[in-house]
Amino acid sequence: MRITRRTMVAAAAASPIALAACGGESDDDGPVTLRVTVWSANEDHLALLNGIAEAYLADHPEVEAIEFDPLPFEGYTSTLTTQIAGDNAPDLAWILENSAPDFVTTGALVPLGDKLSSTDGYDVDDLVPAATELWRHDDELYAYPFSTSPFAMFVNNDLLAEAGQPTAAELAASGEWTWERAVEAGAAVRAQTGADGIVIRDFDYSGWDNLSTLWTGWGARPWSEDGTECGFAEPEMVEAMDFMHRSVFEHEAMPGPGTTADFFAGEAAMTVTQISRAGLLEDAAFAWDLVPLPAGPAGEYSVIGQAGIGVLAVAPHPEQAADFLAFMTGPENSQKLAQYFPPPRQSQLTAEVLGQANPLLSPEQLQTVVIDRIDEGVVKPSHTGQAQIDQAVRAALDPLWTADADVEGVLTEVCAAIDPFLAR
Amino acid sequence: MSRADAPTAETGRRTRRPGGGPRPRKGWTARRRDLLAGYLFVAPQLLGSVLFVLVPLALVFWYSFHEWNVLVGSFEFTGTANYERLAADPALPGVLAATATFSAGLVALNLSLALALAVLLNQKLRGTVVFRTLFFSPVAVTLVAWTIVWRFLLQDDGGVNGLLSAIGTDGPNWLRGETTAMIAVIVVQVLKNVGLNMVLFLAALQGVPHELYEASMLDGAGRWTRFRRITVPMISPTILLTSIITVVGSLQVFAQIDVLTGGGPGTSTTVLVYYLYQNAFQFHDFGYGATLSVLLFAIVLVLTVVQWQMRRKWVVHED
Amino acid sequence: MKTERSGRAKLVLYGLLCLLAVPFVFPTWWMVTSSLKPANEIFAFPPSLWPGDPSLDAYGRVFDFAPFAQQYFNSMYIAAVVTVGTLAVSSLAGYAFARIRFPGHNALFLVILVGLLIPSEVTIVPLFQMFNSWGMIDTHWPLLLVPIFGAPSVLATLIMRQFFIALPVEIEEAGRMDGLGRFALYARIALPLSRPALGAVAIFSFLHSWNLYLEPVVFLSTPEKFTLPQALTQFVDAYGGPMWDVQLSAATMSALPVVIVFVIAQRQFVEGLAHTGIKG
Structure with a gap:
């Protein structure tokens, strides 16, 4: 069992069972498995995410597998919290906008700024400020708003x-x-x-x-x-x-x-x-x-309504998780995600990119409803x-x-x- | 489990061979073996209870003396702070009142309906098997599905009001009024599970010796008198068992309230277990959630002990 | 009260029973018929009692969207193992508490009864920590071990104890004379006589396991390991909106076998129960 930070050290001290169980395998050696909790059980979404994960695994021997765990949307945050409390935190998690402050401002997430800006070709400046505002705290970005969708x-x-x-x-x-x-x-x-x-x-x-x-x-x-x-x-x-x-x-x-x-x-x-x-x-x-x-x-x-993805502070493998997050949300993959989730990237907020995702909508509709509105959007x-x-x-x-x-x-x-x- | 009974079986066989007859079994060793068998028989259940009930319960007690916010990652010993907060919680009186109303309503309706159905179906009548199955069928429907279906049926323009308007009355907006929402949650829960109690009562009724009724009929006792004087006393152990199960169960109803009303309107259907769930799993406040768990446990304990004590008064034949 | 009734009284009785049956049957009826309707017809007002154009389309889609057959099997085998395990554990314990006067049996019985008093919401977090420390998260072990040995089997033990208390001691006397040990008395004499009580316990534990919702949601995370109630919440479209027709088809399939089993087994079940210790 992994010994995670703060909460679990404290909980382990508090609980005889947890204490007895601590100190098993170590996470430092060998390839790791990353776990991501999501609330979509949709096959197409999962296929897309798994495709991105496979591409990542091909170049990253230190990560053995990446699992996307769909939790029921009803009670998503509760189930996630239970897993964290039970010392079974995922590495990455989708976060609903209404629980964003709870995650962002409390130290529950790993800051991402350094990782993203040091990733080649990530282009942090491309992120629309209005879209990342909710996910910032003290000028530091804690989660990436992979879906930024105007009403x-x-x-x-x-x-x-x-x-x-x-x-x-x-x-x-x-x-x-x-x-x-x-x-x-x-x-x-x-x-x-x-x-x-x-x-x-x-x-x-x-x-x-x-x-x-x-x-x-x-x-x-x-x-x-x-x-x-x-x-x-x-x-x-x-x-x-x-x-x-x-x-x-x-x-x-x-x-x-x-x-x-x-x-x-x-x-x-x-x-x-x-x-x-x-x-x-x-x-x-x-x-x-x-x-x-x-x-x-x-x-x-x-x-605008949003959904974010972040790395949990109590994650078993926060570093590898942050690296994957940077890969998953870089320009190239962001464009793939745009199939289902309007991206927070200025360069991809074009009628053309969004049109692939929403073939039923005309370029004019996308322009007036999405692109013209996202900058000034109130979350x-x-x-x-x-x-x-x-x-x-x-x-x-x-x-x-x-x-x-x-x-x-x-x-x-x-x-x-x-x-x-x-x-x- | 098999590990627990194997030695016992051996014990049984071994005593037989050297002893040769029944006499030696009454001796000290046989008695001791018997006692050992007793402990081995209860061992699986006892160990399970310790491991999966008592230890977790003790941990919950321990957590209730802590401020534990999972998201923030805090876990600090705060002494009785959570209990002081409990005593001063402005929401608690309302929650307890809702819990009392809900449980009382549910237990009363469940037991009386179960008994009524059992009595009706205990008649010599063609087709009782069919009705028995119909009344029992909701028990087999997955709880989540049952509640989702009812949520739709209870909407303002849903099936219940559709039926009511077909017979010429206008139904209320069930889940939006405080009283009607409470009634709705109770009734939906009763309909789901009353079949189990009905079957238990039915079984008990069929065990009442027929001669008792015949004798009283000769005395000229009426139907109601017979029910009160013979049926109720004869099935009182079943009534005790079902009422304990139902009372305890009524304090544990959670998913149904979550799906049907979310504790509303206002906080009118926020019962204790739901409030506990909100605090622990929605507000991430496990420490206070644990404190509410302790309160819930205490309430269940007191109610059960009271019922168990009362059995001496009105349960006719206990061991 | 098995008295013959006049024709009119019978008619009244049937009328009453039919009326009472409506709220029990209507939701299930609606669930089954709606599963045959296209999605947009499900919420029509007033609700229709029969689909205009019944179609089994949604049933096929159930299997497209999820490893539903696997999930069905999971629920089945978990409920079966729980039922058998509970029968063994509770009949042994129930027998001992009823028959063997070992020192401390009352105290130990009270210790076990505590399990009857605890909602699963109360202990789910510590249980989660324990199973996690044993590496049993995302396995079926918690769904097997807790019901068999933990709180849910306490009711079963209580039922078995009540049954054995009511079983005349004299029945065992003959066996005792033959020099049978405790286990033999239990296995060869008491247990065969307790079939009705075992039937009741079997139904209770099967249904309890079959309906578990909170535990699977908390303990399991791989769709191939899900159980049915949990799987029912997973039929959603790309935006998290429920796919009602598919959900209702899956719900119907999850309910029907249990209803059918009860229809077949209920006569033995009810009449069997009449001879148990929980009778009057």
């Missing part, structure tokens, strides 16, 4: 036409593509076709961080830049949430709580989600379009202790989702619930 609006043109509404592209052309107008169109679809209007995908009245795709248009944010002040009770947020509330309960432009409407099955006129979902439209039986998020009162904006909210805050906000927001809710009152309660965590 956009998918539109079902057939449903809009059926409700006598102009398409989103037409609205955009005439400068009318705003939330106000989108909700109006959504309400019309609901009233005239029975299908749903707008679905903020994955929100489902619990994944509240997805609402940042809406409130950012009002200039609202859940907490201040430095993470200490609650932003839920600020006027911009109250206005944005009031708009959301009216859209659901007054205009019925968005499906209410406990209702499922799948845009990709043709059950809703519009949906806010990441562009990578375009693949689901391969067999779509309706005419669709992809447009940027509508403008809010604060103007045009964009929100979905995250904070140290995110899981706790996440839970507290969800619980405190629940009373908002009834027709007669007092929006401002509920939001004040949200702040009361999370203030203790923000103060930490």
